[in-house]
Structures are given as C-alpha cells and as structure tokens.
Amino acid sequence: MSKNCPICTKKTTIKFTPFCSIRCANLDLSKWLEGSYSFPTNETGEININEFENIDDD
Ligand SMILES: [Zn+2]
Incomplete structure (x- = not known):
C-alpha cells in the first residue's frame, strides 16, 4: 500500500x-471547493481613479 x-x-x-500532509489535504479540499462552487467571474472591478483625484482639489 x-x-x-x-x-x-x-x-x-x-x-x-x-495525502502526504495536512497542507496537501487542504490544497485538494480547496481545489474541490473551487470546482463545486461556481463563482461569477467579475472582471469589471476597476475603480474610477478620477473620482479619487478630485478629493485633493483645493
Ligand atoms: Zn503532498
């Protein structure tokens, strides 16, 4: 065996x-969880920098 x-x-x-260690066991678990949960891919998470630049406007 x-x-x-x-x-x-x-x-x-x-x-x-x-597995060889708890580390690998957790790695496999996280991989399994990632595969089962279908997170919606959000690629439009950019922040509008111009809104922050206006804060320093005296
Ligand atoms: Zn391992």
Missing part, C-alpha cells in the same frame, strides 16, 4: 492518507 500524494506526488502519510 505505497501510494503517492496526488498533489505533490510525495509519499503519503497514514495520518493524512491519501
């Missing part, structure tokens, strides 16, 4: 099977 970590391909640790 010598499997390798699916994240970093290192030797797995029994405690964190099938």
Whole structure:
C-alpha cells in the first residue's frame, strides 16, 4: 500500500492518507471547493481613479 500524494506526488502519510500532509489535504479540499462552487467571474472591478483625484482639489 505505497501510494503517492496526488498533489505533490510525495509519499503519503497514514495520518493524512491519501495525502502526504495536512497542507496537501487542504490544497485538494480547496481545489474541490473551487470546482463545486461556481463563482461569477467579475472582471469589471476597476475603480474610477478620477473620482479619487478630485478629493485633493483645493
Ligand atoms: Zn503532498
């Protein structure tokens, strides 16, 4: 039963099977969560800089 970590391909640790560490286990979990949740892609998050420049206008 010598499997390798699916994240970093290192030797797995029994405690964190099938991963090598809690770090990789969390990485896989976050990947899984990203895949299941469909966040709407918001690419229009730019701030209008001109509005801030007007603040210093004496
Ligand atoms: Zn790993």
